[in-house]
């Protein structure tokens with residue numbers, strides 16, 4: 158019964174995530190974009206704009222200009238997270254696909270990068286007066302939430318293992334509304350509950366910035382003279 | 383006025399000293415509200431309306447739909463802090479509300495309260511706030527301590543443009559009765575007279591005649607400053623400060639010399655006797671359109687085939703990036719020159735094609751550094767090449783003076799610091815903000831004055847020129863001459 | 878000595894709201910409040926400003942002011958150093974205020 162509830166919650170969470178992001182994007186695209194406000198000097202061609210967006214999204218170029226520590230910590234966190242997400246794709250397959258194997262193999266480094274990045278970002282927010290001034294409780298909580306998810310994940314993986322095959326069954330089920338039982342594992346329940354919170358928060362918080370960057374007119378407009 | 387009391391001690395030769403927060407440091411600052419007469423002349427309420435709260439929220443809602451940037455910027459800031467030490471007003475005043483993200487948060491917190499689920503349910507948790515009287519006062523105060531220079535945007539990983547937020551804030555304020563006297567009065571004058579100064583045609587003609595006399599005395603040549611010449615091919619639109627203030631006037635004279643030497647048949651217009659468009663600063667798009675329309679109307683009625691903009695920062699941004707949207711279509715212009723051009727672009731072209739000759743030895747007594755104006759550097763391109771706004775003025779300068787010294791690269795090109803007086807802040811009642819905001823520029827200048835004995839600071843913006851000549855003395859830099867680029871070009875010109 | 882100033886309507890920067898409220902004694906008081914005693918030389922400038930304003934509805938540009946003062950009252954007076962000695966806070970601002978002219982607006 159409880160497992161089914163968690164399953165339904167995840168099914169709803171996927172829906173919420175997709176619809177939430179789609180709604181946010183529709184709000185952005187629904188707003189009128191009348192003036193050209195690219196940050197000059199701006200690329201003059203569409204390809205140039207793609208290049209600019211690529212550099213911003215994948216190398217955080219502007220952040221690199223601003224502050225090295227934050228830049229490195231952000232890179233560590235975001236790439237650690239990306240790596241970890243790829244690792245989690247394993248649960249989408251019944252048979253482990255070969256491309257995921259190296260990700261799992263070196264997963265420990267990704268986790269380390271992710272956690273170190275988060276800790277540095279959190280310390281910065283706590284220790285620097287300017288950061289404290291601009292932070293709301295939710296800004297700390299986002300970091301703490303991610304940190305707890307990472308640590309509970311490490312726990313399940315390294316210290317207190319669970320039946321990964323059953324977890325896979327469970328997740329594949331949530332996409333097709335076929336709710337399966339979960340392994341009986343308190344650590345897993347904690348991990349999954351935290352993830353549920355994250356999925357819920359994502360589209361209605363600053364976390365949508367990942368999608369939002371490419372909609373920033375200062376980045377995505379070209380110099381059209 | 384308390385500007386004198388609060389003048390910061392000059393800090394010599396050290397950049398990027400990040401101050402420790404001093405909350406409320408600039409909370410006493412106030413720039414005068416527009417008088418009822420000025421407000422009403424622009425169709426705005428004369429004083430704060432009774433239902434200001436609801437009207438402000440409603441207007442914010444409209445702006446979110448009209449300005450995509452604003453909507454995206456409200457949602458995507460992660461409070462990463464990258465911008466917190468990048469604003470010259472923060473560096474100069476230490477007031478935390480002058481950190482770009484904190485400035486945005488004045489609106490963002492209200493946005494969250496009224497327009498987001500999280501802010502409606504858990505305001506405390508996500509930093510959502512009501513728009514109450516103290517908040518309204520902060521809006522007025524701190525949106526008038528932002529020069530809309532976009533330096534913070536250069537460092538923001540989400541590309542958030544604080545100037546868009548400031549403009550929205552000021553637009554809402556004016557719409558509920560709290561316009562700023564300085565900017566709104568100027569907008570009114572452009573609408574009624576044709577320029578910021580309120581200089582009518584007879585006065586303008588008198589000035590131009592007097593300048594022609596001066597040039598004749600100096601060069602022995604009858605170099606003209608034509609006004610409303612319907613036979614001209616080129617309309618030059620320059621900030622009206624060029625008709626009035628020092629060191630601007632010398633820039634205008636330099637421009638006249640260049641155009642004369644190249645044999646261009648040009649004219650100024652009494653209808654469009656202003657390049658500046660202060661409605662950009664106040665975020666009032668309808669007014670911005672009306673002001674831009676004066677230029678295209680004048681160009682069409684004079685029958686010119688080229689439009690050239692003089693040395694003005696935000697005018698160039700409006701001409702380059704917005705004119706097309708605002709008053710659409712330049713089909714009346716020469717297809718070879720299908721959009722407004724910058725005077726630097728023109729002079730550079732003349733120099734390259736050999737139509738003018740410059741002799742740097744005529745400026746042998748000068749050691750020069752160049753101040754990139756924020757609206758040119760980050761607002762617009764120049765000359766159809768990426769980064770032309772940096773290379774073209776410098777190429778002109780190198781051809782005009784024997785020695786061009788660069789200030790620290792943290793303070794030039796795309797990362798240039800605003801002069802401290804842009805965006806509608808160039809008024810005496812904001813002198814304290816202006817002096818303090820000039821600190822980073824002054825520090826960078828101080829360094830090259832010590833190391834290279836720089837004598838002249840060159841700018842291509844009327845606001846920069848006025849602001850810097852007024853505040854540099856407060857930073858112990860009274861000996862540095864603030865100069866128009868075309869003053870030096872004119873002096874180097876072989877006539 | 879400040880009776881006139883106290884009852885004066887000025888804008889937020891101390892410029893007269895209406896030129897009609899200007900009078901010779903008022904100019905004397907305004908200057909005295911800044912610690913300046915108006916001499917013949919000051920009056921030359923003030924009267925020129927007023928005359929120019931009558932004709933053109935705007936204060937003269939500094940450059941025109943110096944040139945015209947030089948033409949009328951002698952070459953030695955036709956420079957901004959001389960004018961700054963008379964009006965240390967800047968002839969454009971200070972002298973215009975005493976003369977009852979509105980301050981020019983814009984990027985100046």
Ligand code: SF4
Pocket residue numbers: 458459460461462463464465466482483537538539540541542
């Ligand atoms: S740099 Fe951009 S995202 Fe970061 S705090 Fe500033 S405005 Fe927000």
Ligand code: SF4
Pocket residue numbers: 468469470471480481482485527528529530531532533534535544545548800
């Ligand atoms: S736009 Fe310029 S003045 Fe405004 S917050 Fe950003 S850096 Fe400061």
